[in-house]
Amino acid sequence: MQATAIAQPNIALIKYWGKRDVERNLPAVGSISITLRDLHTRMRVAFDDALGGDLLTVNGVPDEKMLPRLSACLDRIAGTNRPGARIVSDCNFPIAAGLASSASSFAALTVAGAAAAGKSYTTAELASLAGQASGSAARSLLGGFVELSNAGDDIAVREICAAEDWPLAVVVAITETGPKPVGSTEAMEISRRTSPFYARWVEQQPEELAVARAAIADREFSKLAAIAEHNCLKMHSVMWAARPPMVYWNAATMRCLQTIRRLQGEGVDVFFTIDAGPQVKAVCLPDAVPVVEAALRGTDGVTDFMTTGLGQGARLETDT
Numbered sequence: 547m548q549a550t551a552i553a554q555p556n557i558a559l560i561k562y563w564g565k566r567d568v569e570r571n572l573p574a575v576g577s578i579s580i581t582l583r584d585l586h587t588r589m590r591v592a593f594d595d596a597l598g599g600d601l602l603t604v605n606g607v608p609d610e611k612m613l614p615r616l617s618a619c620l621d622r623i624a625g626t627n628r629p630g631a632r633i634v635s636d637c638n639f640p641i642a643a644g645l646a647s648s649a650s651s652f653a654a655l656t657v658a659g660a661a662a663a664g665k666s667y668t669t670a671e672l673a674s675l676a677g678q679a680s681g682s683a684a685r686s687l688l689g690g691f692v693e694l695s696n697a698g699d700d701i702a703v704r705e706i707c708a709a710e711d712w713p714l715a716v717v718v719a720i721t722e723t724g725p726k727p728v729g730s731t732e733a734m735e736i737s738r739r740t741s742p743f744y745a746r747w748v749e750q751q752p753e754e755l756a757v758a759r760a761a762i763a764d765r766e767f768s769k770l771a772a773i774a775e776h777n778c779l780k781m782h783s784v785m786w787a788a789r790p791p792m793v794y795w796n797a798a799t800m801r802c803l804q805t806i807r808r809l810q811g812e813g814v815d816v817f818f819t820i821d822a823g824p825q826v827k828a829v830c831l832p833d834a835v836p837v838v839e840a841a842l843r844g845t846d847g848v849t850d851f852m853t854t855g856l857g858q859g860a861r862l863e864t865d866t
């Protein structure tokens with residue numbers, strides 16, 4: 547009746563932005579991500595007949611705000627007549643600041659919840675369950691380079707390249723750790739309803755997925771860099787043109803972009819990507835890490851940074 551799972555966040559290189567079915571949380575577009583190694587969420591789920599409802603602590607602090615979303619996820623995993631659950635979540639990076647904490651949280655919750663409930667779901671079923679809670683969470687079930695595709699009436703995830711087969715590194719430049727002004731779920735709907743660029747975004751995605759897939763298959767860094775930066779800037783353009791506009795960047799975000807452009811000009815293999823928050827993720831070849839770290843450390847407004855390689859998908863921990 548109890549299990550612990552660990553999952554790493556993932557960073558999309560070809561982004562998920564927009565939903566084709568809000569009720570079932572099905573994405574409007576496919577996406578490709580890399581699963582990180584050194585950032586994690588550890589989630590322990592213990593069902594207990596004596597509990598009247600669910601209880602959640604995040605990094606040791608009771609959290610009622612996130613609880614309904616986690617409870618709904620456990621209902622889908624274990625059925626609505628399940629016992630109450632004691633959920634303990636520990637995360638070693640800032641939550642809700644555009645660092646995909648929901649991805650690692652819901653991937654870990656899905657794996658731990660299924661094990662605690664004694665269910666043996668297939669990867670496809672786990673992806674569907676995690677994805678209903680948070681679209682990007684389905685990708686954290688797998689490691690390395692992961693593609694999420696819209697498969698028929700649901701979604702599917704597959705590893706398209708193992709972490710060790712193209713061991714890229716990511717330097718995350720933290721510029722602010724407060725929670726974001728608009729959550730991505732709401733921001734996607736505002737984009738869909740009001741952005742004049744939204745339809746074109748959805749239409750062009752298959753082409754960009756194909757370019758990224760080929761770049762990954764051929765380990766062509768500069769080709770992947772070009773398509774990932776383009777896709778990221780296009781996603782933000784969709785938001786900037788929405789009403790109300792949604793701008794997740796701050797001045798330091800922009801300065802990081804300038805730093806990365808300068809490095810690229812010096813021949814360093816690095817590119818940027820930015821999600822629904824002000825942090826900048828610099829993806830680079832492992833040899834470039836010291837120079838990328840030094841350049842971002844010297845960028846005004848960067849308060850901290852984290853460097854990581856690529857890692858595995860969500861998994862159970864054996865100590866329960």
Ligand code: DP6
Pocket residue numbers: 557558560561562563571577646648679680681682683730731732821822
């Ligand atoms: C910008 O997966 O957080 O990080 O399905 O509404 O929970 P919901 O959205 P979420 O959105 C992630 C958006 C993104 C891009 C990406 O990870 O692909």
